[in-house]
């Protein structure tokens with residue numbers, strides 16, 4: 001009959017109306033600034049630069065420990081081009097003890113970044129990762145939205161805190177690489193020593 | 207004591223006016239009443255908007271506004287300040303004068319309707335003998351304001367909204383009038399206070415409201431539908447359909463003029479609810495004889511707020527109609543039903559006082575409703591649609 005559907009609909013909304021006062025499940029609203037829900041582990045908002053804490057307590061620990069080698073791959077790959085990197089002239093030893101360049105400037109524009117995570121995917125040095133901090137608003141719309149490398153640098157411990165699974169994988173991979181590099185270095189050293197040892201008696205025999 | 211409470215506003219007016227010389231008294235009395243109406247209904251408007259936002263939120267399992275003041279009760283003040291301080295934009299190509307006049311005309315016209323509504327015992331601004339006629343004459347002018355707004359903005363969304371509004375309002379004006387005519391036929395008067403008086407009797411403690419008769423019930427339903435359409439409320443909110451036309455006829459309005467349109471819409475709702483309760487729900491009379499001691503104006507305003515609650519409930523429930531469905535519904539269902547209702551009202555009048563008239567009148571209306579619902583509203587393309595090109 002005409003109007004039946006309307007009555008059914010009215011009953012439904014009335015149920016919602018009354019239900020929202022009594023049942024907590026119905027009212028799914030989280031009143032944000034006061035109440036929060038924990039962010040998901042996979043949540044990603046904005047990239048940050050990972051640094052390895054080498055000597056905790058040091059003011060400039062973050063700068064020394066930055067994994068970034070200023071290869072500028074992420075700058076080139078970033079779709080909206082919001083990463084700005086200046087490469088250093090000199091080199092510094094990285095975690096593996098190898099001499100590497102480092103970024104003298106590393107800025108990302110929050111207002112342009114679209115949280116695509118492409119910079120993270122392309123970085124060959126596990127140096128840039130996604131943060132889940134989302135309260136990035138500022139009252140200064142010019143300088144305030146451009147995060148420099150000090151603001152972007154966050155420790156590996158922090159990375160472990162927000163993305164435990166992923167960080168463990170990354171650490172495992174890095175450890176493996178380091179082990180391989182160490183083994184190679186040792187092998188090279190052994191070979192060099194052997195060569196030297198072999199060369200000596202031969203030389204002595206002559 | 208209770209009589210005094212009932213008449214408190216009337217007595218207050220007389221007391222205030224008595225300070226003036228006798229020649230000034232009638233004018234001052236009228237001015238005082240007008241002032242009261244002009245202050246009271248915007249205040250009710252603020253309450254309604256808040257209730258609507260909260261209520262709709264609850265229907266959608268949200269909280270609604272709850273930030274300004276405890277439970278968000280100061281939200282209307284915040285909204286008011288916002289709309290007052292916003293920039294007032296007038297499009298370059300708009301007809302500035304008409305663009306400016308439209309909201310003013312709307313608000314003035316809407317407020318004039320209250321002149322004839324009895325809001326309590328002896329509480330009517332002007333007790334016109336043809337009050338109902340006056341109300342409809344004034345009510346029809348809101349279309350003018352709406353069209354002025356849409357036309358002067360020189361914007362295709364505004365114009366489309368205005369054309370929809372005019373088509374819709376004129377179509378629904380007819381059933382609105384015809385459903386009220388049944389009341390006039392039974393009461394034998396166009397005066398709204400006489401209509402209330404006629405319903406202010408009790409049998410076994412129950413009131414003789416017109417809604418409790420078969421023709422009155424049908425008439426009330428038709429009136430409610432037409433009134434919803436007349437005030438552009440959901441599900442008949444095509445003229446301002448925000449998902450299609452930005453905001454319809456007031457797309458080009460901002461700041462305080464926008465607020466005036468908003469006010470006009472809600473005050474219009476209050477006014478038409480007032481008319482509906484006067485015609486069918488016994489106006490200011492109490493729902494039970496035992497409750498007669500409660501002041502009459504309390505009843506009137508509770509009925510008003512109750513109607514607003516139903517408006518909000520409807521809005522929370524129904525999706526918007528399509529233009530052709532809207533027109534079909536007006537001309538093929540509501541109009542024939544109101545015409546039939548006129549006939550039934552006549553029958554009711556001449557069938558005497560026995561139980562027969564209840565049976566006969568109810569039977570005619572129910573059968574007509576079912577038949578018309580089946581036949582008149584039946585269309586093959588109602589229901590799930592099949593697209594030929596998709597097969």
Ligand code: SF4
Pocket residue numbers: 047077078079080081082083108112113114115116117118119120
């Ligand atoms: S997340 Fe995407 S947009 Fe943001 S800096 Fe990285 S590559 Fe650029």
Ligand code: SF4
Pocket residue numbers: 067068069070071072073074075085122123124125126127128
């Ligand atoms: S973050 Fe990674 S990809 Fe970007 S410059 Fe540094 S090392 Fe290269």
